[in-house]
Amino acid sequence: YIGDLIQKTEVELLKTPNLGKKSLTEIKEVLAQRGLSLGMKLENWPPAGVASHGMLG
Template sequence: SAPAAQPTEEGEAEPGELLPRAEINENLFRNVDELELSVRASNCLKTANIRTIADLVQKTEAELLKTKNFGKKSLNEIKTILGEMGLSLGMRLDPQELENLRAQLERSFDG
């Protein structure tokens, strides 16, 4: 597969880059059960083994639509909810940044 597009020096994504990099935010660590999804959409995510919002945003629309019983209605529902959090499907997450944020959040909860 082709290498992932790299952000420019300033950390800005190139215009026209297909996959935006996710703003790393704590919503990514929330469980998808916390999203107010319909039972069908929720069950489809479980079937697809999607547990956290981070798991979800790294999926593309096409990948989700391949999930059994997952249709356009569920897709639109999920896109709307992610949009309200400033997230979208098909994002690239840097595993190191995710890990750093997770550690930071754990420290802030321990404090």
């Protein structure tokens, strides 16, 4: 989920296997196009009915 992703920091994402600086830069660019960034804090996440799958950590 995008809500899980944007709450991660750059350091956390770089610990992901096979995710390097180029991929990180691409992720940040796509998020910025949508007015989002890494390290954002979301209240009430995950929303009711959406279970966190732990896909990113």
